[in-house]
Amino acid sequence: MRDFELAVKAVGDPTRTRILKLLQEGGLCGCQLQEVLGLAASTVSKHLSLLKMAGLVRECRDGRWVEYALASPARNPHAEAVLQMLLGLLEDDPVILADRQALLEVRAVPRADFCSSPSGRKSRKPARVKTSDPEESDAKGDIR
Secondary structure, three states, rough: OOOHHHHHHHHOOHHHHHHHHHHHOEEEEEEHHHHHHHOOHHHHHHHHHHHHHHEEEEEEOOOOOEEEOOOOOOOOOOOOHHHHHHOOOOOOHHHHHHHHHHHHHHHOOHHHHHOOOOOOOOOOOOOOOOOOOOOOOOOOOOOO
């Protein structure tokens, strides 16, 4: 039951949902996610940590970078069902569409160039997620 709760709560946060939707497009490093989301590195790292704890995301070292990707069900038996549910949702959401457009721009720059120097990054303004609860998308240690 705990694994199910972790997975569902992790997806319940708008920023973590955005990260999962971006990772549906393939693996990304932290600086690529930071650029698309328009968030500080520490905030993105905390969200990724919570997604890993929930068994929804895995990390893999790729030379100097850590690449994040959707996890296999081995870590959390409920991960596959939760990720499958998310697969068909929010496809027309303006925030998700803006994230995907930004991801195309980010992926147009080779990772070595993009992640090695700030000049590869545009530091665009993030697509803001409107929520009814201001604490809903915080990056505190608890999955809300």
